[in-house]
Every structure is written in C-alpha cells, then in structure tokens.
Amino acid sequence: MKKLIQKIKKYSLFRGKKRKNPSFDLTNLLEESPIWWGQFSVTEHEPRYIKIGHTVLCIDHFNQEWRVVCQSEHGGKELHQTFSIQNQVQEIIIKPTLPDRTLTFYLDCPIYIPPNGEVTLYALSPVWIQVRMGTPDLLLAEIPTQILSDSWDGKNTLEGDLCYAGNAPLVMHFEDLPEETDKIITPVTLINQDRDTLILKEIKIPATQLSVYHDIQNLLCTELIRVAFINGITVLSIIKNTKEHQKLTLLTQARFEIKQRFKGLFKSFR
Amino acid sequence: MKMTLPTDELNKLLNSFIKYIQNLEFIPILNGLVYFLIGLMITLIARWFVGKIAERNISVHHSLLFRRITFYVGLTLSLIYPLKASGIDVTALLGAAGILTAAVAFASQTSISNFLSGVFLEAEKPFVIGDYVLVNEILGEVLSIDLLSVKIRTKDNLLVRIPNEMLLKSQFRNMTRFPIRRFDIKLRVMFNEDLERINDILMKSAALNPLCLTSPKPELSVVEFGDSALHLQFSVWGKQATFSDLQTKIQQDIQSAFSKEKIQLPVTYNAISAS
Numbered sequence A: 001m002k003k004l005i006q007k008i009k010k011y012s013l014f015r016g017k018k019r020k021n022p023s024f025d026l027t028n029l030l031e032e033s034p035i036w037w038g039q040f041s042v043t044e045h046e047p048r049y050i051k052i053g054h055t056v057l058c059i060d061h062f063n064q065e066w067r068v069v070c071q072s073e074h075g076g077k078e079l080h081q082t083f084s085i086q087n088q089v090q091e092i093i094i095k096p097t098l099p100d101r102t103l104t105f106y107l108d109c110p111i112y113i114p115p116n117g118e119v120t121l122y123a124l125s126p127v128w129i130q131v132r133m134g135t136p137d138l139l140l141a142e143i144p145t146q147i148l149s150d151s152w153d154g155k156n157t158l159e160g161d162l163c164y165a166g167n168a169p170l171v172m173h174f175e176d177l178p179e180e181t182d183k184i185i186t187p188v189t190l191i192n193q194d195r196d197t198l199i200l201k202e203i204k205i206p207a208t209q210l211s212v213y214h215d216i217q218n219l220l221c222t223e224l225i226r227v228a229f230i231n232g233i234t235v236l237s238i239i240k241n242t243k244e245h246q247k248l249t250l251l252t253q254a255r256f257e258i259k260q261r262f263k264g265l266f267k268s269f270r
Numbered sequence B: 001m002k003m004t005l006p007t008d009e010l011n012k013l014l015n016s017f018i019k020y021i022q023n024l025e026f027i028p029i030l031n032g033l034v035y036f037l038i039g040l041m042i043t044l045i046a047r048w049f050v051g052k053i054a055e056r057n058i059s060v061h062h063s064l065l066f067r068r069i070t071f072y073v074g075l076t077l078s079l080i081y082p083l084k085a086s087g088i089d090v091t092a093l094l095g096a097a098g099i100l101t102a103a104v105a106f107a108s109q110t111s112i113s114n115f116l117s118g119v120f121l122e123a124e125k126p127f128v129i130g131d132y133v134l135v136n137e138i139l140g141e142v143l144s145i146d147l148l149s150v151k152i153r154t155k156d157n158l159l160v161r162i163p164n165e166m167l168l169k170s171q172f173r174n175m176t177r178f179p180i181r182r183f184d185i186k187l188r189v190m191f192n193e194d195l196e197r198i199n200d201i202l203m204k205s206a207a208l209n210p211l212c213l214t215s216p217k218p219e220l221s222v223v224e225f226g227d228s229a230l231h232l233q234f235s236v237w238g239k240q241a242t243f244s245d246l247q248t249k250i251q252q253d254i255q256s257a258f259s260k261e262k263i264q265l266p267v268t269y270n271a272i273s274a275s
Helices: A001-008 B005-022 B026-057 B060-086 B091-107 B107-123 B164-169 B195-208 B240-260
Strands: A036-039 A048-052 A055-060 A063-071 A079-084 A091-097 A105-113 A118-126 A128-133 A139-144 A149-153 A161-165 A183-192 A196-205 A211-212 A224-230 A233-240 A249-252 A266-269 B130-137 B138-145 B151-153 B159-163 B172-174 B180-189 B219-225 B231-237
Touching: A055 A128, A063 A128, A063 A139, A079 A139, A091 A211, A091 A249, A105 A118, A118 A196, A149 B231, A211 B172, B026 B060, B091 B107, B107 B138, B107 B151, B107 B159, B107 B164, B138 B159, B151 B164, B159 B164, B164 B219, B180 B240, B195 B219, B195 B231, B231 B240
Parallel strands: A105 A161, A183 A224
Antiparallel strands: A036 A091, A048 A055, A055 A063, A063 A079, A091 A128, A105 A196, A118 A183, A128 A139, A149 A161, A196 A266, A211 A249, A224 A233, B130 B138, B130 B172, B138 B151, B151 B159, B180 B231, B219 B231
8 A cells, every 4th residue: 555655656746846744644545434425524745545456546735726536446447537626725625426427237148037026136336436626516527436337228239329348246145245345335125026937147237327325334336126027018116215215315316217117138038 | 119008098097997886786795795794793603602602511612613603504594695686696506516516526525524424423432531542552541532533542642543434344452431431461380279269259359449449359360371471460450540550550569479389480492493
C-alpha cells in the first residue's frame, strides 16, 4: 500500500514545487474502514487517500485546481483527471454506484429450475466510484474499480444493446459472499411457474435501474430482483417493499427509474 | 467637312419615340412587376419554412436540398405568371422551353442518371452521413449526399467524389451500419502444434482483452491445410467505436501470448534454383 501511495504521490500537483508538508502523512488514509463513502474535507496541499477494496483514490487540490488519481493495487492503468472549479468548496462527496450498462453474468454450469421451483442467487457487481462536490451536487468523475469486458445483449448481431460481462461468479448462499467493500450485491430470485424445467445459462442485471444501499453491516447492495417465468414469458420486478429493504439506507439513486415491469432480461433454454 | 443630321430627321425620330412611349401600356407592366415581387417574397418565405420543417424532421443536409427545389420552383412560377399578367403570350415561351428541355435532357443524360440515382439512394438509405463506406477499394467517411454525387473523406484526409450512378450500380460496404463488428484474424501454425493448446491461448487472450465482446463468443476455426502450415481463423467481436483499437490490441496480445508460450509461427521458405 505504501508503494502504491508513493507512486500516486509522484503525480501530485505539487511535483517540482516546494511542498508545505514534505514528509508523507498516512493519517488521512482510511485503511481498514469498510465505510469509504460519504463527505470528506480536502484541505489545500493535503491530498486525501481513500481505499476502496483493491483501489486507492487520491484527491488533492491547489487553489481552483482539483485532481483525482485512481490506482488499483493489482496494477493496471492509472487514472488521472484534473478539474478547474471556480468556487471555494473544500469538501467532496464519494458515493458508490453501479455500472452504466446492463451486466450479464454467464454461468459456467447451467442451473436447472424444476417446475414451481424457486432459487435465489447473489450477483456481485463492481463498484463505480462517484466523486461529487458542491451544492447542488456536481459530478466530477465516475471511476470504475474494475474494467469490465464489453458484451452484446441481443437476439442477433443487428439488434440489441451493448452491456458488460460480469466476472464474479454467482453465489447461491448469502454466507458464501465475500466481504469486499468494492462490490455491490444484487439478490435475484428466480421462480419457474411453467410446466417444464427451466435451464438457466445467463443472468442479466439491469444495473441502470437499481439503486445502491448499505445494510447495518455496511455491505453494499441493491433492491431485490424477482423474475417469474410464466407460459414462456419472463416477468421481472424490482422489489422495494420487503422488511429487509426497510432496514437499508439509500446511498445512490438509480440512474434511470423504471416506470413498469419489463421482460426479457433473463435467458432460458429448454 | 462637318456632318450634321438634318433637323427634320431628328424631329421625326423624336416624334416616333414619343408616340411609342405614349402607346406603351405601363399598367400591365407595373402589374407584372408587382406580381413578380409578391411571388418572390412568397417564394423566400416558403423556402425558409420548408427548410425549417425539413431540418427538424429529416436532416440538415436534406433541408438544403428542399430549400433549393422550393426556391427554383417558386422563382419559375413568379416569372411565368407576371409575364402572362403583363399581356405577353407565354404559350410560345412554354413551347420553346419544352423543346429546350428535351435538348438539354438528351445532352445531359449522365447528370440526369446521377440525379435519379441520388433520389433512389435517398429513398433506400443504404448509408447516412457519418457512416464509413468501402467503394471500389476506397474507404472513407460519408461527408455529404448531394444531387449528383456523394462526397467521401478518406482516412488520410482526401476528398473523393463518387457519382451517384456509380454507387447505385456497384456493390459497396457500409462498415459502420451495425453497432458491433467481427474481426477475423488469419493465423498460420505449424502442423505439429496442439490445436487445443492454441485454442486455450487464443481464448484466454480474448477473455483478458476488455475490448473483445464476451458475447458473441470468440471462435477459432481451421480454414485449411496449407502448403507449409495450418491455416486458422480466430474471430472476435468488438464494438464499432473501438474497433480500430481492438484490431491492434488483440493481435498484440496474441503475439505476446504466443511468445510467452513459446509457440513459433511458421515461416515460408522458397527455394529458387537456377540452372
């Protein structure tokens, strides 16, 4: 971690200039804290380091220039963004959000759901970090903690939409979920109300229609998705009125609110 | 010797001119002029109106076309009606115009063919402005679809003018019509290579490259047993926006994966003997 921060430090705004605090100060670093989101004050000349899973976010500013640097512990490309902000705000807001496209999870082994059967799976989506500031919120940057592979969601190669391919395996038991602060959990309940066995090979999460919450254990999660297969039709609902949902605290609203139920996000083969 | 006109003749000329002016009917001419001005004003307003509607509902490019058509039609009507109102017989004029049109049409067959081809291309819409098309080995971005030709800008920033007739007659490819595209990589491997291993290496390279789409899945196929190597084709899909990047990066990834796995690509040797 120290090496990583030293690496980010060399990209500091103050490179080549005389710094007020020449020695490296770790007190601003939020290590081991599961809560990395919220409002933070960033003093001039004193960069703020925030650890989100395997990613370190560094924010610093000098006068009206703000810089956001993001680096993963596993290497990969660093992200540098510089902003010019006219007002004298010293506080930034860090929020988790979901990716900006549908996430498709491909199952290595298909799951067979018998008639009238039900199964709940947990999908893990990588967090996208939103850096905001000011009132009203000005979105400075949206940084993915993981670069996901592109994929195509469509009946054929002519019509469809681009989506992301989820890279974390689906989990059947809540206890098996890893405690990672840079992942958002989406519970998906699949109900087969058909007469035939349903063979599930892939699951698509409508990430743009889900909000991000945290529970009392500070795990990031979304609303429950319920999918019913009836007479060859797939009906998807986003459930918000459960007892468990009432205990959650909203962090980020969905990118797009859905007005009605929509179909077709789940693929099954018979 | 001085030359002077006789006074009598000068007076005669003046009198005939005055008589001519006196017999001239100013009112119809004035009427005609007023009708022309009104017609011109209506034409200009109609041109603006048609342009705005076309711009909103169709495209900016088509609005220019419709504006021109409206202006010329309006101008023609604005000229014909006032002439008639002035008392001039336009039937002969129209007759002459008809003969002139036939002569011009005969002489400008190519232009008319190009014009009609343009109309059919507009109706069919095989491409729009901004698409990349490949016509007769010329690849470029469509800049404009005009009455007689289509203008293309090549990747090295050259302007190419392609007559509409040629486009309608020939086969061309629209490279950017659909949001995703397949990239076929031709590979040659030694005959004794383990194809399963090659398949694993290639699939892993594609899986690690975020520009390669996970779905549709990449595919490896054996094309043929060549003279000195096995010919393979590895097909990956990518989105249009980053297709050029994909072409470079996936091949780089494959090359480095092959180096890492110590897979040697075959080299063709040609033996030339001179006797």
